[in-house]
Every structure is written in structure tokens, then in C-alpha cells.
Amino acid sequence: MPGRAWTSGLTRWGVVLIVILITLAPVVWVLSLSFKPPQEWLAYPPTLIPRQPTLENYLVLFWPGNPVGVVSEMVRTAEPVTRAFINSLIIVPISTALSIVIGFLAAYGISRFGAGGNFLPFSVLTTRMFPPIAFAVPLLVYYRSLGLIDTHLGLILMYTTFTLAFSLWMIKGFIDGIPRHIEEAAILDGASRWRVMFTITLPLIRGGLAAAALFVFIMNWTEFLFALIFTSRFAVTLPVQVSRYAGAVGRYYGPQAALGIVASIPVLIAGYLIQRYLVRAFTFGLVK
């Protein structure tokens, strides 16, 4: 409805400003906290710009008990987050890649050959419909018998399966968008169907695949419940470490804030890159 002015210029800018402020404020506060020395964490009145900015909160995350500063003295006993960081960097990319590869193959089979009928693509959606805790109960029993508790493989299997709904439906949307006659032409020229799939269709949806991969990456990177239940020491991921760090160092808000920022940076970058695919991603391709 263009043309008519809905509000005066001043109100309009007021609305925009308030929206930006509310959206940014919580994270700006935590960002500022992450650069504050201990005496400023709960200082009253609170300071938005740290009076004595410090990097110590970040330093102790990876090197607790390092010889410099007061914070390291406080969190000497805390476990460094390095292991959780590396675990996330192992588990998340592998399960993301698996989810995309398996999702692509299945999406192609469903889109082009109607494999699995109507039932299969919808049954995959149930993994996102029900609370994950309902799956966690039987999986624990199962994983104990198989020795998959607190292993990378255990989490990778879960993360791959529980993001298949996204990769399958997103990629299926992209494949459905490629006209069949392109593939048919190649078949007439004598290419095998496998070859058509990999050398004609796959390159055409490259951008979509990348977007799906980044979205699945975000989903896996931020996953908390399964990681909390199925890991204890060896395979903990970053979100679990965030929650655990709060417990381990008590009221040491500075390092907590720093860890929150560190854990968010990869997903913020990924999210920024796939902005225009987000609607598709979050709605399983139902809204484009």
C-alpha cells in the first residue's frame, strides 16, 4: 500500500529507533560485561562502557589460572573451554555435512522418482514436531547398550537425524524448482541418471545447498538438550559448556558473558550469510 503516509516522519523514526534499541540492548549489555573487570560486573550504577576494559574474561576461558589478573585467580579451578570448542568444531561440521549429503540424496529420490511415497517426507517432519526430550528417554537406554554415551559418534548420529527434516525439505524445494526438461535433455544425450544427478542438477542448486548447510550448521551449533544428556566429560559441546560454566564459576559473570559471545560468533556469521533463505529454512520450504 504505497503512497499514503501512515505516520509522520518523527513517529516513524521513533518506532525504528525503539525497535533497534530493544533488539540490540541485551547483547550489547553482555558484550560490555565481557570486557569488564570483576569490580565492575555488579557496579552500581551500571556502566555501559567499561571504565577499565580488559580482555581477561576471554583469556581465562582458554587458560584458567593464567598468571595475569584477578579473574584467573577466581576461576582457577574451572575447566578450560578449549575441549568443548574443539568438540563443537568436530561434531557440528561432520553432522552438518552428513545431513546435507543424505538430505540431498533423499530429496532427489523423492522429488524425481517419488521414492518413499507420501509417507516418508512427512514422517521426517515428526522429528521436529515433538519435544526432543521424548526421543531422549529411549535413546539413552539404547545408547547405553551400544556404548554411544559421551562419544562424538553418538551426537553426530543424533544431530544428523534431527536436522534431516530441514535439509530434506529445503533441498527438495530447490530440486523441485529445477525444470525436468534440462535433465531429460542430458538423458537423451546418453548420460546416465546418476551422472545427470551429480553433474547437472547438483551444480544448479549449489547456492541452495550452501544455504541449507549453513542453516543446519546453526541448528546443530546451538543444540543443547541432547548434548546435555548424552555427554558428560569427553564430548561436551559449547552450549553445554556455557551452562556448566555458569555453575562452575558461580557469580563470575564476566567470563560467562565472554563465553556467550564466543559461542555466538560462528552462528551470527552463518545467519548473516543466509538471510534471504531464512524464511524457507525455518518453514521447511512451506513458505518461500
Place this chain on the structure above:
Amino acid sequence: MHFPVRWSPEWNEERWMGQLLILPMQLLIWFVLIVPMLIVIYLSLVSWQPIMGVDWWQAPFAGLSNYVQALQDQRFLTALGRTMGLVLVAVSLEFLLGLALALFFHQEEFPGKRIVASILLYPMMLPWVVVGLCFYLLFLDKGPVNYILISLFGPDASVQWYQNPLLALMTIALADIWQWTPFMFLVIYSGLGALPPEPVEAAMTLGASRWEIFRYIVFPMLKPVMLIALIIRALEAFKIFDLVYIMTGGGPGTSTESLSLYLYRTGFIYGQLSYAAAMALLVLILIALVARLAVRPLEREL
């Protein structure tokens, strides 16, 4: 679903390829979804705890007693009601705010609109635990929210957010609303952008008011998109766990415990896996029923 028979002379080969393509996914679904579902049904019918010393397949049969216990469990029923209330309040507010923002962005032109829109989207990407941490830190006794309250309304205005059940629940709802209003905004805004302009232009020529255009033209056309957004968001909000775990731990007492948190505690902290399995199945049935009802208007629309 159709087999492109004209695509090639031997569709048997295509069928074979199709089956092969979906095989990896089917294996995973069996491994992580279907077999566990069978186990959860079995578990709910026996009486088993990991500390009992017998293996889970030798546990004594318990009939429906776990279900009977669940339906009489005040803590379970309260957590269920609380979670549904939270979903209702948070998702409605997210929807209304998201709709208002989407309409505002759709109608107004101002420089930097694209940048503002993309700033708006970032809360959705953040890990839930980080959002929980942010809001936990904001509502600390000596945190910035209390500081603002005190500077506006005097020294008595400071509130101990986590001591009062209702206020604690409110901080959780606020965190959820902050993180997911952008989702509603995004879906509705892109839905608005995809609407054909002709009906609106025609109505304007005929002298319809802004409200009439919205109520009788834009709203009906947008209904399927809004329904999809509402269903997806409500199902997602019902799972709420991370925020509660980080912000209040279910406290004070058990007064902010969400359903997922109670199930987590029953199964994994108290070790009553059979009982947790029965409750999980009750929840699955409930969600399946609600989802069925929710999808019905959508089927009519599409």
C-alpha cells in the same frame, strides 16, 4: 507423487535408484527414530530404573500403572499447564508484535530499511543458552533492568525477579518473545512482499479504508502463511527447555518448571526412565492431536 514413466523406457531402474537414494535417510530414521519409539512404548509399560541392577529388557511388567501415576501427578499436570500457558502468551505476543512490525516495514519507506530489517533478524540465530544467559544477566538484582526501574521510579522500584514465581516466568517469556518475534516478523513480512498488488490497488481505487483493505484483502490472503508461522512457532515453543534451565532452573521451587525440564529431571536426574517414558508418550499423543486440529484450517486454505 508420480513416476515419470515417459522419462525413460525402464522405470524399474528409476525405482531402484529412488529406493537407493532414500536408503541412508531411512536407515537413520529407523536407528534414531522408529526403534527408539518402540523402546519408549515398551519402557512405559514396565517398571525400570537404571539403578535397579537388572537390564532394561528384563524389567518387570507394570501394565498401565505409569500412565495412571502420571495422570495423578500434580507436578506433571502443572508443568503441562504452565508450558501451554507460556506458549499461548509468548506466541500470541510474538505474533501480534511480528505482524505490527511486518506491516510497518511493508508500508513505510525509510533509508537503511534493509539494514534495520537484517539487524532485527539476528536474535533467532543465537544459541538458546546464550539468550537465556543474556536475560538472566539483565534481570539480576543489581542488573540493568532494576537500575532503569530505580532511576525511573525511585529506590523502592527494584524487583527481585527470580524470587517470585510469576515474575520469574515473565522473564522467561520475555526472553522467548525477544528471540522469536523476529521469526514472526520475517515470515509475515516476506508473505506480504509476495502478495499480488492488484487486489489492494483495486480496493484503493474503490475508496476502501486502510483498515478495510487489511481486514478484507490482505489478512485473508496472508492467512495460510500466518497459520504456518503460528503452528511452527507454537510447536517449537512447547519444547522450551534451555531458557528455563539456564535462567531459573525451574525455580523458585518448581514454580517455573516447563514440561521438558520436568521430564528431563524425572528421567535423567531422578533416574525414573519408565515413568518419564510414559509421560513422554502422553505428551506425544497430546501434540499429535493438537497438531492435527491445527493443520485442519490450513488444509482448507491450501
